Structures are given as structure tokens and as C-alpha cells.
Amino acid sequence: MNTFVKLIETIQHWHASGKDGAIATLIRSSGTSPLPVGEMMAISSSFDMQGAVSRGCVESAILEIAQDAIKENQALLRHFGFSDQSAWEVGLTCGGEIDVLIEPVPQSQDTADFFDRVLSKCKNDEPFYLFHFLDEENLGKRILCDHEKILYSDLPPSLSISPSVIRGLNNQDKSHTMDVPLTNGKNLPAFMTYFQPARRLIIIGAGEIAIYLTKMAKLLGFSVIIIDPRSMFASNMRFPDADIILAKWPQDCLPSLNLKPRDSLVIISHDEKIDLPALQIGLESCVGYIGLLGSLKTRQNRLVALKEAGWQEADLARLHAPIGLDIGSKKADEIALAILAEIIKEKNQSRSA
Known part of the structure; x- marks a missing residue:
């Protein structure tokens, strides 16, 4: 959804500048095509472009074809197949085949x-x-x-x-x-x-890792929600890219977010008073991903507290603790990268299941 919004806003900007536009949509693919069907790109009448449908294999040809679609105000359907020739020949060197629909988007009511x-x-x-x-x-x-x-x-x-x-x-x-x-x-x-609406990333704890995690997640199209009762941490100045910032205790705001399978809950506050309520609310929900940051001792303490609260091993198996892919990270930015990489991995495995 976010990608489509960006394309529309780009075309609106072109229209405001007196340019017409077109949208190219990848509608069929076979073999080892580089992108999934549904990917889109926008093209202007002055050869500007936003997005991609093939990782660069056929975009130059689509730029040219789009000019015909714009001039004639007529949609065009084009097939692209394998090419093992020079880089200047149009085709997919990966061996795949794709069909692309190019639709004019004129300035009109x-x-x-x-x-x-x-x-x-x-x-x-x-x-x-x-x-x-x-x-x-x-x-x-x-x-x-x-x-x-x-x-x-x-x-x-x-x-x-x-x-x-x-x-x-x-x-x-x-x-x-x-x-x-x-x-x-x-x-x-x-x-x-x-x-669909953007996937939500709910971050509990507004420390340094959360700052990097927010920036990276926004680049990947997530809607980011920051929750931390400490208002000096949960602020617009620290998180200008966040969609929502809640300087509240998790138990006072997390239930109202109605966590869904497409959401990810990242708990990185290092504070038991903040972590535990968030963990319990996450476990009570159908949220798709729950990750907990902390040392081995911290994780063990949290798990003991959850068991004492009545949670069973089967429930706790949902937790990603330690959080993130193991890439040997110790710096905040690398830890954020490892966390987001694990979330993306889980998302893609769930989609292909």
C-alpha cells in the first residue's frame, strides 16, 4: 500500500508540473523473474521514473513504451523474455519471462x-x-x-x-x-x-536501538509505533519518522492497538516494569512476531516471571529471545538490522508456507 501511495504522490507531483504519466504493472511472471507480480513503477512524459518491475532488466524499454502509451492515451501490454546478449539488449538475463501492463495516467478529473x-x-x-x-x-x-x-x-x-x-x-x-x-x-x-495496510512494527522501549530500528523499518514500508512511559525518550525529536509515539505504559495503550498476525512486537526496554506487561499482552494476542532483547540472565528472569504468571512452555515458544538474527551484533544500528532481518525472514516464510 505504501509503495502505491508513493507512486500516486509522484504522479501528482508530475501533473502539477505539467507532465503526464503512466503506471507499469508486472502482471505475469514465469521462471526466475526477479520480482513478484503486482510490482509497479511510474513513468512521466519526460522520462522520469519511480519504482521498478524487473530490477533494471527491462525498465529502459518500459520508459520508451510508456511514452507511446502516454501520447496515444492507450494502455499497452508487453512481453519480455530471456536475453543472454549484451547489456543493451532488452530482456531478462535471469532466464525468466514477464508480462507488463503500461497504463497512461493523464491529467484529468x-x-x-x-x-x-x-x-x-x-x-x-x-x-x-x-x-x-x-x-x-x-x-x-x-x-x-x-x-x-x-x-x-x-x-x-x-x-x-x-x-x-x-x-x-x-x-x-x-x-x-x-x-x-x-x-x-x-x-x-x-x-x-x-x-493491505502497512505492516505495523510496535516498539516497546525508546532507546538507541529503537531509533535505528524506526529508520530502517520506515524504509521497508512499515508503520512504526513507539511505546515508552518515559516522555524524555518517547518524543518527536528522537523519533521524527515514527507514525505514532505513545508516552504511556504498555498496559495502558497496547491492548487498544488490537494486535494482528501481520504486526510485529519488539520489546527492547531493558526494564522489567515495561517489558513484562508488554510480553503478556503480546502473548494474549495473535500478533505474528514477538521479540525480546536482553542478556541471557535478563531473558531467563523474564521467562521465570512469565511462568509464574501462568504461561506455559508452548506459549513461550512464540518468543524470539534472543531477538534478531545472529550476526554477532553489539552496536545499536547492527542490532536493529538483525531484528528487522529476522522479522522480514519470518514474514517471508509465513507467506510461502
Whole structure:
């Protein structure tokens, strides 16, 4: 979701400067293609670009193709395959094959309406779906919807997604190509992308490690929440990149965050009065990752306290303690890197399971 917001904001900036734009979307891949389907890049009419669909293999060609799409105001679908020739030949040296949809995004009221609806969903952290239609007649037409209704459509008025399709979207959380049933009884091929709110990283303890962890996590698209009752630590001056800063005790604010499987809870305060309530709230929730920082003695003390509070070994097995991948880190920035690397590893393993 954050990546799409950045692309939209980039195109809005181009529009304000008098430039038209286009969005390229990776809709199919096979073999060892470098990026997953659903990746996007934005291109301007003056050859600016934001994002990528192939790690540099075909971006130069897409820049050129996008100019035709912009000039003709016509979506284009292009296939790219393997190339083992020079670096100047367009192709994927990794041996994969990809299909890329390039859609013009002109300066228009329709574009403004579409962007407004997308940004509204993103601002409110509400998931949504975007359908890109792929048949020749409707190539590049879009429908934006959530689990309940259509929010935007530039298909002809006689065409609309069947309500049963919208109701059945709940379990479709991966980008893919599908045949979409319409209300007129026909099916149209489309590429569906599911946009979810940013993954949340909740950091308990606002020390030096948390500063580096926040900066790194924001680069990777996380929404970061800092919790520490010590207001001199939990401040905007120390955490200008954080989305939310709560100078409160964990037990007074963590339950209201409604921790979810996509969230990560990092407990790095070094203070038992702060750590233990956060650990217990995390264990009571369905949060996807719980990590605890501390020496062997500190970890043992926390585990003993949790067992005395009634937690079983099976519950405590959820804890990542020691926290982070073992890369021999002692400096704050490297510890932050190790923590975030472990979170990403867990996320990717869960996704592929």
C-alpha cells in the first residue's frame, strides 16, 4: 500500500508540473523473474521514473513504451523474455519471462477521482482491490473496490463486477490474473491486486536501538509505533519518522492497538516494569512476531516471571529471545538490522508456507 501511495504522490507531483504519466504493472511472471507480480513503477512524459518491475532488466524499454502509451492515451501490454546478449539488449538475463501492463495516467478529473479514492482508503488503513482489465476492448480499464462495494470504475456503465465476486474477495490476498464475472453474464480477464495496510512494527522501549530500528523499518514500508512511559525518550525529536509515539505504559495503550498476525512486537526496554506487561499482552494476542532483547540472565528472569504468571512452555515458544538474527551484533544500528532481518525472514516464510 505504501509503495502505491508513493507512486500516486509522484504522479501528482508530475501533473502539477505539467507532465503526464503512466503506471507499469508486472502482471505475469514465469521462471526466475526477479520480482513478484503486482510490482509497479511510474513513468512521466519526460522520462522520469519511480519504482521498478524487473530490477533494471527491462525498465529502459518500459520508459520508451510508456511514452507511446502516454501520447496515444492507450494502455499497452508487453512481453519480455530471456536475453543472454549484451547489456543493451532488452530482456531478462535471469532466464525468466514477464508480462507488463503500461497504463497512461493523464491529467484529468477521472484520474484525480481515482487517486482521491485510493488515497482515502490508504489514509484510513483500509484494504482494497484494484482490477486491471486485460481484454483488447477494455485493456487498461480499472475497477477499484473493497469487500463491500465498487469505489471507482472506468468500464462502460453496462459492465460491472458481479456482487458475488466482491463478497468472495475476502480470501484472495495475493495479486493474480483471473476471469472476472460481470453482471451481464460475461467473464473478462483481469489482473487483481490486493492492497493491505502497512505492516505495523510496535516498539516497546525508546532507546538507541529503537531509533535505528524506526529508520530502517520506515524504509521497508512499515508503520512504526513507539511505546515508552518515559516522555524524555518517547518524543518527536528522537523519533521524527515514527507514525505514532505513545508516552504511556504498555498496559495502558497496547491492548487498544488490537494486535494482528501481520504486526510485529519488539520489546527492547531493558526494564522489567515495561517489558513484562508488554510480553503478556503480546502473548494474549495473535500478533505474528514477538521479540525480546536482553542478556541471557535478563531473558531467563523474564521467562521465570512469565511462568509464574501462568504461561506455559508452548506459549513461550512464540518468543524470539534472543531477538534478531545472529550476526554477532553489539552496536545499536547492527542490532536493529538483525531484528528487522529476522522479522522480514519470518514474514517471508509465513507467506510461502
